[in-house]
Amino acid sequence: MGLMTARKITDLTWRVGGPQGGGIETAATLFAQALARGGWWVSARREYHSNIMGRHSYLDVRAARRPTKAFFEQVDLLAALDAETLARHLGQIKAGGVLVYDPAAAKLPLSKLAMLDGAAYRRISAQLGGGDPPVERAVERYRQDGAVLLPLALTQLAREVGQALGVDAITAKRTLNTVAVAASLALLGYPSQPLVEAVGAQFVKKPKLAELNRKVAAEVYRRVEPLADRRLEPVGDGGERLYLNGSHASAMGKVAAGLGFMSYYPITPATDEPFYLEAHPEAEVVVVQVEDELAAVNMAIGASMAGARAALTTSGPGFALMTEALGFAGITETPLLISLYQRGGPSTGLPTRTEQGDLRFALGAGHGDYPRAVLGSASVEESFYDAALALNLSQRFQLPVVHMMDKYLASTTRTLEPFEADKIKPEPGLRAEGATGVFPRFSLASEGGVSPRLPVGAAGAGYWITSDEHDEVGHITEDPELREAMMEKRAAKIEALREWLGPEEMYRVYNPEAGTLVLGWGSSQGVALEAMEGLDMGYLQARFLLPFPEIGDLLAEKKLVVLDYSQSGQFARLLTQETGNKPDHLIVKYNGRPMTIEEVRAAFEAVLAGTAPKYLVLRAGV
Amino acid sequence: MELKLADYKSEMAPDWCPGCGDYGILSALQTALYKMKIEPSRAVLVSGIGCSAKTIHYAASYGIHTLHGRGLPVAQGVKLANPKLTVVAMAGDGDGMGIGAGHFVGIGRRNLDMLYLIFNNEVYGMTKGQASPTLELGAQPKSLARPNIQAKVNPLMLAFAAGFTFIARGYAYDVKNLARLMQTGLEHRGLAMIDILQPCPTYNNLHTREWFAPRVYDVGAEGYDPRAPREMGDAERAERMARFTQKATEWGERIPTGVFWQAELPTFEERLGGFLPRYPQEAPATRGVGGEAKRVAALMKGHRVA
Numbered sequence: 001m002g003l004m005t006a007r008k009i010t011d012l013t014w015r016v017g018g019p020q021g022g023g024i025e026t027a028a029t030l031f032a033q034a035l036a037r038g039g040w041w042v043s044a045r046r047e048y049h050s051n052i053m054g055r056h057s058y059l060d061v062r063a064a065r066r067p068t069k070a071f072f073e074q075v076d077l078l079a080a081l082d083a084e085t086l087a088r089h090l091g092q093i094k095a096g097g098v099l100v101y102d103p104a105a106a107k108l109p110l111s112k113l114a115m116l117d118g119a120a121y122r123r124i125s126a127q128l129g130g131g132d133p134p135v136e137r138a139v140e141r142y143r144q145d146g147a148v149l150l151p152l153a154l155t156q157l158a159r160e161v162g163q164a165l166g167v168d169a170i171t172a173k174r175t176l177n178t179v180a181v182a183a184s185l186a187l188l189g190y191p192s193q194p195l196v197e198a199v200g201a202q203f204v205k206k207p208k209l210a211e212l213n214r215k216v217a218a219e220v221y222r223r224v225e226p227l228a229d230r231r232l233e234p235v236g237d238g239g240e241r242l243y244l245n246g247s248h249a250s251a252m253g254k255v256a257a258g259l260g261f262m263s264y265y266p267i268t269p270a271t272d273e274p275f276y277l278e279a280h281p282e283a284e285v286v287v288v289q290v291e292d293e294l295a296a297v298n299m300a301i302g303a304s305m306a307g308a309r310a311a312l313t314t315s316g317p318g319f320a321l322m323t324e325a326l327g328f329a330g331i332t333e334t335p336l337l338i339s340l341y342q343r344g345g346p347s348t349g350l351p352t353r354t355e356q357g358d359l360r361f362a363l364g365a366g367h368g369d370y371p372r373a374v375l376g377s378a379s380v381e382e383s384f385y386d387a388a389l390a391l392n393l394s395q396r397f398q399l400p401v402v403h404m405m406d407k408y409l410a411s412t413t414r415t416l417e418p419f420e421a422d423k424i425k426p427e428p429g430l431r432a433e434g435a436t437g438v439f440p441r442f443s444l445a446s447e448g449g450v451s452p453r454l455p456v457g458a459a460g461a462g463y464w465i466t467s468d469e470h471d472e473v474g475h476i477t478e479d480p481e482l483r484e485a486m487m488e489k490r491a492a493k494i495e496a497l498r499e500w501l502g503p504e505e506m507y508r509v510y511n512p513e514a515g516t517l518v519l520g521w522g523s524s525q526g527v528a529l530e531a532m533e534g535l536d537m538g539y540l541q542a543r544f545l546l547p548f549p550e551i552g553d554l555l556a557e558k559k560l561v562v563l564d565y566s567q568s569g570q571f572a573r574l575l576t577q578e579t580g581n582k583p584d585h586l587i588v589k590y591n592g593r594p595m596t597i598e599e600v601r602a603a604f605e606a607v608l609a610g611t612a613p614k615y616l617v618l619r620a621g622v
Numbered sequence: 623m624e625l626k627l628a629d630y631k632s633e634m635a636p637d638w639c640p641g642c643g644d645y646g647i648l649s650a651l652q653t654a655l656y657k658m659k660i661e662p663s664r665a666v667l668v669s670g671i672g673c674s675a676k677t678i679h680y681a682a683s684y685g686i687h688t689l690h691g692r693g694l695p696v697a698q699g700v701k702l703a704n705p706k707l708t709v710v711a712m713a714g715d716g717d718g719m720g721i722g723a724g725h726f727v728g729i730g731r732r733n734l735d736m737l738y739l740i741f742n743n744e745v746y747g748m749t750k751g752q753a754s755p756t757l758e759l760g761a762q763p764k765s766l767a768r769p770n771i772q773a774k775v776n777p778l779m780l781a782f783a784a785g786f787t788f789i790a791r792g793y794a795y796d797v798k799n800l801a802r803l804m805q806t807g808l809e810h811r812g813l814a815m816i817d818i819l820q821p822c823p824t825y826n827n828l829h830t831r832e833w834f835a836p837r838v839y840d841v842g843a844e845g846y847d848p849r850a851p852r853e854m855g856d857a858e859r860a861e862r863m864a865r866f867t868q869k870a871t872e873w874g875e876r877i878p879t880g881v882f883w884q885a886e887l888p889t890f891e892e893r894l895g896g897f898l899p900r901y902p903q904e905a906p907a908t909r910g911v912g913g914e915a916k917r918v919a920a921l922m923k924g925h926r927v928a
Binding site (some may be wrong): 033036037197237238239240241242243244248251252255256257258260261263280281282283284285286288290291292294295296297298299300301302303304305306307308309310324325328415418419421422424425426428438455456457458459460461462463464465466467468474475476 | 633634661662663664666668671676678679682683684685686687688689691692694695696697698699700701702703704706707724725727728894897898899900901904905906907908909911913914915917918919920921922924925926927928
């Protein structure tokens with residue numbers, strides 16, 4: 001049967017959807033690892049509800065012959081492990097793409113999908129002609145839209161294979177994910193060996209499960225392989241490549257810069273990082289889970305005062321609770337790194353979805369004036385180098401540094417070349433060695449506002465630290481002249497930091513000669529670069545948000561577009577504030593889903609054609 | 623060089639009101655550190671906000687004057703980063719039992735090896751005498767517009783519920799016994815909490831020096847033994863808890879001071895050492911630079927595609 005046109009595959013997106021907690025993450029890992037072992041550059045993104053078990057969740061795995069930076073909306077193959085996936089992903093399969101599904105699941109009427117919320121029910125019902133349509137009608141819609149249907153009795157297949165291998169029904173059902181992956185890869189004509197290896201690696205600590213899943217994969221291949229009419233071939237081997245996400249990269253970057261202490265209070269999606277470090281004693285980081293965010297930030301501050309390189313991670317609600325302590329680190333000139341994993345706000349907002357709505361909050365959080373640095377990572381790879389730089393900046397300039405991450409980066413896993421950790425050196429900062437007696441920790445005779453540091457507890461010396469305004473040894477003062485001198489000393493750090501970094505470190509610009517320049521920061525970078533391929537457009541990524549890069553000259557005489565994950569276009573307002581330039585177009589997204597290459601491409605084309613409105617909202621996403 | 627008591631005093635003169643209990647607490651703390659021959663520079667004193675918080679400025683050591691309620695987390699950060707230091711955290715009753723009460727419960731579960739002092743005068747002095755969480759229901763010190771509408775929390779009982787391994791009460795005007803109590807607390811391997819009763823001569827006209835003097839007594843002098851054995855049967859535990867509760871809640875004509883409860887439990891530092899073999903010998907603040915790339919390489923190994 002002719003599933004797909006027999007052209008050479010250079011770029012493939014596979015989607016697997018099913019209930020949260022049902023193992024679809026394992027499925028995506030197996031699929032991605034099987035392709036990565038065959039030399040493909042893979043990346044996977046994860047969408048999930050704030051729920052432990054049962055609600056709809058899906059992952060996209062994109063494989064290409066070159067490293068990629070973003071994801072498409074439409075997929076080549078959708079593996080639907082339940083009826084809700086069939087209902088929710090209408091319009092998401094490319095013409096000529098394949099739907100793998102279980103016909104038994106399609107028999108249910110829409111109203112029987114227990115986890116389908118009211119808004120989704122009404123929208124999908126309307127799309128399928130109203131009433132309480134059976135899910136089969138969705139399947140029919142996929143066919144009308146040009147998808148090739150491949151009904152496979154997935155659950156039955158898992159059961160049958162399980163029976164043949166002599167395992168009980170529950171264990172057999174747990175292999176459903178392997179069934180879906182094996183069926184998908186077999187259909188694509190991909191050899192089974194890389195999958196067998198990926199299964200072995202996935203279940204390395206559970207040899208019995210590994211054996212079962214390997215047998216399941218072999219049996220599924222035996223049954224499905226004859227249906228394949230094409231070959232997705234290995235293009236090499238994985239070589240030295242790593243497969244990891246933004247949380248891992250950010251943790252490793254901090255370790256490279258000498259991280260010794262991390263405290264945390266659990267919050268989505270920031271906790272993956274400390275949780276990862278907790279699980280890996282080889283990182284040699286003291287990780288402490290504490291009673292609340294106030295304890296987390298203040299404990300890290302205490303550790304830093306004693307001389308440890310200290311950092312923490314949080315997301316919007318947690319960061320809100322930490323703002324008083326941010327000022328404490330500011331006035332006491334204590335090095336502190338906070339990685340702020342943004343999610344949809346305000347308040348609890350969209351806990352498991354992505355946004356850049358915390359930008360202005362990070363820039364201004366806390367009462368009073370004090371210097372801080374804010375930088376944002378745009379990719380998994382940057383997360384490593386930025387986390388290291390951020391920790392080093394905190395040490396060198398003795399101030400709080402906010403490292404902006406987001407949910408998209410936290411849960412996007414990709415293949416990468418190994419990080420060059422040996423090129424990163426922990427920044428020693430300005431240290432006072434061998435001081436005795438009362439030590440002027442906040443000496444005004446400092447360059448760039450940075451006084452030599454001596455950790456508390458250093459033998460033979462002593463000084464005080466206070467959240468009040470203070471003199472050079474740290475005693476409280478309300479003296480007007482000392483106040484001015486201390487404010488000026490601390491404020492001097494920002495220009496010193498800018499000078500130390502150099503202008504090139506503060507932003508990245510791609511194709512600056514183009515007549516239209518898209519500006520943004522963080523996660524909008526990857527999708528912008530892929531979407532503008534072949535167009536007369538450039539992209540400027542503000543790597544630092546505070547201090548803000550000096551980019552005014554690059555903007556002259558150009559059509560300016562801001563691409564931002566926030567309803568109000570927070571970055572556009574910052575751009576205007578810092579450069580005086582107002583963008584001609586503001587393209588935003590705030591439904592919590594990542595920007596797709598298709599929708600950004602369409603928006604860019606409209607900008608170039610002169611048909612785009614001044615304010616454009618991107619609305620794709622499941 | 624022989625250490626002198628004067629070595630524990632800073633050049634800064636206290637700005638507390640005349641007759642404030644804080645003077646006695648400061649003096650007792652300096653005496654305890656001096657008697658234990660703890661180098662001033664190896665002691666880190668950490669406070670919150672309020673009159674009590676200024677204590678750290680009057681002692682010659684490292685002093686950290688933090689945010690309202692946050693002395694405990696900062697102190698724990700210092701201790702975990704450099705476990706060889708002597709760390710003393712202190713808080714007022716509002717600071718420790720109100721805005722910082724969550725940390726009080728949190729640290730009880732950890733048993734870090736440090737000393738925690740609560741300056742308990744039943745009022746918020748610095749903001750002109752509002753009711754603190756330890757003021758009795760219905761009490762009306764002179765600055766309150768109406769009798770206290772909230773009931774009081776008992777720091778000793780809360781400490782017990784939170785798992786503190788050393789629970790004591792002192793009296794600020796009995797400096798000699800208070801210093802001895804602090805010394806016992808510093809010697810305790812684990813977390814030691816001392817609830818220190820103190821008059822506020824400016825705002826608490828109910829519980830004055832004259833009110834306290836005939837009431838306070840030392841439980842130790844009456845034969846009370848606070849030491850709980852590592853292993854206890856149900857009956858013994860019930861009996862010891864009953865005795866503890868009887869002393870911890872006794873209030874009025876007689877007010878007990880001294881050590882109420884002392885138990886043995888592995889410290890948090892020891893527990894961490896179970897996960898990180900080089901800790902606490904190589905602590906984050908003292909281990910120096912080196913080996914980072916090796917650590918990253920070890921982490922990356924777990925992510926290799928093949």
